[in-house]
Amino acid sequence: MVNARAKKRSYLSFVLPAFIVYVSIMVFPVAFSLALSLTKWKGYGPIEFVGLQNFAKLFSDPVFLIGLRNNVLIVLVSVFGQIPLGLLLAYMLHRRMVRSSKTFEMLIFLPITISSVIVAQLWNRVFAPVGILPTIVRQLTGNAEYVMTIFESKAFAFVPIMFVLLWQHTSLYMVIFLANLQRVPDSVIEAAQMEGAGEGVVFRRIIAPILAPVAFINSILAISGSFKSFDLIYSMTGGGPAHYTEVMAVYMYNTTFVFQNYGYGSAISIVIILFIVAAILLTRAVTKKLNLE
Amino acid sequence: MNERTQLKKAPLAWRASAYAIMIAFALLTVFPLLWLGYSSLKPNAEIVKHPLALPQAPSLRNYVQAWTMGGLGISLLNSFVYTIAATASTLLLALSAAFGLAKFPFKSARFFTSAFAVGLMITVHAVIVPLFLLEVRLGLINKRLGVVLPYIAFNLPMSILIALSFVRGIPDALIESAEIDGARYRRIFWGLILPLSGPVVTTMAILSFLQHWNEFLFVFIFTTKAALKSLPVAITQFAGRQNIEYGLQYASLVIGILPMICFYFLFHEQLKKGFGEGALKE
Numbered sequence: 420m421v422n423a424r425a426k427k428r429s430y431l432s433f434v435l436p437a438f439i440v441y442v443s444i445m446v447f448p449v450a451f452s453l454a455l456s457l458t459k460w461k462g463y464g465p466i467e468f469v470g471l472q473n474f475a476k477l478f479s480d481p482v483f484l485i486g487l488r489n490n491v492l493i494v495l496v497s498v499f500g501q502i503p504l505g506l507l508l509a510y511m512l513h514r515r516m517v518r519s520s521k522t523f524e525m526l527i528f529l530p531i532t533i534s535s536v537i538v539a540q541l542w543n544r545v546f547a548p549v550g551i552l553p554t555i556v557r558q559l560t561g562n563a564e565y566v567m568t569i570f571e572s573k574a575f576a577f578v579p580i581m582f583v584l585l586w587q588h589t590s591l592y593m594v595i596f597l598a599n600l601q602r603v604p605d606s607v608i609e610a611a612q613m614e615g616a617g618e619g620v621v622f623r624r625i626i627a628p629i630l631a632p633v634a635f636i637n638s639i640l641a642i643s644g645s646f647k648s649f650d651l652i653y654s655m656t657g658g659g660p661a662h663y664t665e666v667m668a669v670y671m672y673n674t675t676f677v678f679q680n681y682g683y684g685s686a687i688s689i690v691i692i693l694f695i696v697a698a699i700l701l702t703r704a705v706t707k708k709l710n711l712e
Numbered sequence: 713m714n715e716r717t718q719l720k721k722a723p724l725a726w727r728a729s730a731y732a733i734m735i736a737f738a739l740l741t742v743f744p745l746l747w748l749g750y751s752s753l754k755p756n757a758e759i760v761k762h763p764l765a766l767p768q769a770p771s772l773r774n775y776v777q778a779w780t781m782g783g784l785g786i787s788l789l790n791s792f793v794y795t796i797a798a799t800a801s802t803l804l805l806a807l808s809a810a811f812g813l814a815k816f817p818f819k820s821a822r823f824f825t826s827a828f829a830v831g832l833m834i835t836v837h838a839v840i841v842p843l844f845l846l847e848v849r850l851g852l853i854n855k856r857l858g859v860v861l862p863y864i865a866f867n868l869p870m871s872i873l874i875a876l877s878f879v880r881g882i883p884d885a886l887i888e889s890a891e892i893d894g895a896r897y898r899r900i901f902w903g904l905i906l907p908l909s910g911p912v913v914t915t916m917a918i919l920s921f922l923q924h925w926n927e928f929l930f931v932f933i934f935t936t937k938a939a940l941k942s943l944p945v946a947i948t949q950f951a952g953r954q955n956i957e958y959g960l961q962y963a964s965l966v967i968g969i970l971p972m973i974c975f976y977f978l979f980h981e982q983l984k985k986g987f988g989e990g991a992l993k994e
Contacts, residue, residue: 426816429897433812434824437805437868441827444843444865445834451842462845508733516722516730525980526738529745531987532972534926534944540951540965545744549958554763586740591987598988609719618726647835650928654948668837675841676933688837695833 449692455685462679473686483687486658486665489577493648493666494698496581497588497641502634504585505592510622512593513600524597528590535587539654542583546570570656576663580652587651592637599633600626635706642698646691667691745969752962759958774963778950782964786939787946788971793856794931794942795924798863802871802920803913805864810875811905815887825876831869836929847934858934859942863927867920878912879905915986918979925972943968 456474459467477483508527512520530538545551548566557565569575603626611621649668652658658665658673667687675684722730751759753770779785809828813821843862844853852858882905890900906913931942938946947968951961976983 426897427818430812430816430818433808433816433897433901434821437809437872438824438827440805440861440865441831441868444862445831445839446827448839448842448846449834451845452838455841508737511726511730511734514719514722514726516727517734523734523738526741527734528980528984529741529973529976531983532922532926532976533969534928534972536928536944536948537965537968540948540961541744541748541969544748544958544961544965547958549760549763551744551747551764589737594984594988598984605719612720618722643833643835647837649837654928654952671837676844681841681845685841688841692833692835692838695835699833 452685452688455681456689458682460681462681467682469682473683474690476683477686477690482662482665482670483667485662486667486670489664489666490646490648490694492577492581493584493645494642496584497645498638500581500585501589502592502637502641504589506596506627506630506634508589508593509596509600510626512597514618524593528594530587531591531594535650536654538583538587539651542579542586543655546579570663571660573661573663576656576660580655580664583651583655584648588641592641595637596630596633599630603629635702639699639702642702643695646694646698667694745973748962748969749966752959752966754959756957756959759962774959775967778960778963778967781960782946782950783938784943784946784950784964784967787941787943788967790856790940791925791943794859794863794927795921797856798860798867798924799917799920801860801864802867803916806868806871806875806916807879807906807909807913808901809868809872810879811901813872814876814879815882815884828869828872832873834869836866840929840933844933852934854935854937854940856940859930859940862930862934863924867923871916871920874916875909875912878909882908915982918982919986922975922983925975943971 457468457470459469459473511517512524517523533541546553546567553566557563567579569579607625607629608621611625616624647668648666649672652664652666653669653672656664658669662670668691671684671687671691674680674687721727747764750766750770751763752774753772754767755771755773758765758768809824813825839862847853847858852861886904886908887900890904895903925942926944927942928944928948931940931945935941941949947964950964954960954964
């Protein structure tokens, strides 16, 4: 009782340093960003208030719409590619379907530590004219002139990026599912097997439902991660050629830091956040409806 | 473990496809890295002529040249400075905040906790513009502090939540008996909470080290001088500039990848544990 005030002081001295750093670097700038998104500003000179004009302009801006489409493609490859594939890999490892499963797990998880920008550069070299893929194609087809042209295709330029994303992140979900599978007692699988359930049935009817909540939480992570994607794409293509591989965050970067359109750039940031929040709410609603939780 | 032997083996078709998928995935992971590694030992002419062949006379010449031309030594040093400073500060701030929030009976703890939780939804891109303007105003652009501060802030929400769930599990009785002995809270933190938190501190340290080491945007935007770039940024910029000098590109990329592969094999179990328990993506 005597030292209640001293106690309070100690408490604040533990909590406040982190809180101050957090508020000044994360919370305050978000509010600032919101305000900027309602303006037109070149980074110097007078700031012009334009209301919601930036937002109205965004949805008729063809470059932004390509970016949005590509972000949606990333969401799809995450939720319907990385996560199911990660689950399948985890199940196969957990059931020891291959010998030396530890080695496989170790090799497949390896990309997790490599920086995205360097992953991008690595795959650019693999796809380059003197890279692995064109060389193999040349040797198989005998066409000595072959180089990859998919990057110049408006419709398919994004495909190689989706492949690299699959390469980079599938193992993360594999490890998450593997950790959760280890908590499922073997007797659950055993009981199903005694009733004559085959491997496919065990996987679909027993394991998949048990892991559904985990998959749900990871979908949220994957979706919010997808709308934020920047490093890999910026380093691999910079959004080009002709904006074919544009994503919202890269467009936001170029708008703000290259073309100095601070207001318009901030509007893009706000839209990215809104998409993330909307995706989270939507996933939650859908899951509730399907009764997965 | 006895139970496991009673499980039926998966049918042949499943095992065969498991092998196919595992081998395909492992090859896709390992082969590009191996190829990059041995190609970096070849002179440029040999790379162009026989892209997939092993080097005829392996040489480290590309490495020497990439290292000096790209200024990679200073970048490596920068990466260590940024990562270690940010990781140590994040851990200290997060653990002390968690101690305050978990073990002191004040109502505001709830408010602080949920405020930190909201931080999980804030993305780098939402703050980068104002933060840049702010750092210009405060003269933090082209200062190491200007990079380290955002690193810390962005790691805090997740680190605090991890630390919080651990510190809550430390028995109150331990702290109370230290209080009765007249220990000050600062001593309790350093002498009791910190040592007890060993395992969770390791996990947090490894995850935040990884995140800080691979960070791109803050260094890229908040520094303009080559002497302040971190290794991933310096390598990306260097490799991007070498149009046809493939040997140099490959060597610089290996310099970026090799430390992380060592890190991976050293801390594989902790990484698996940290990510497996549902941590972060990017």
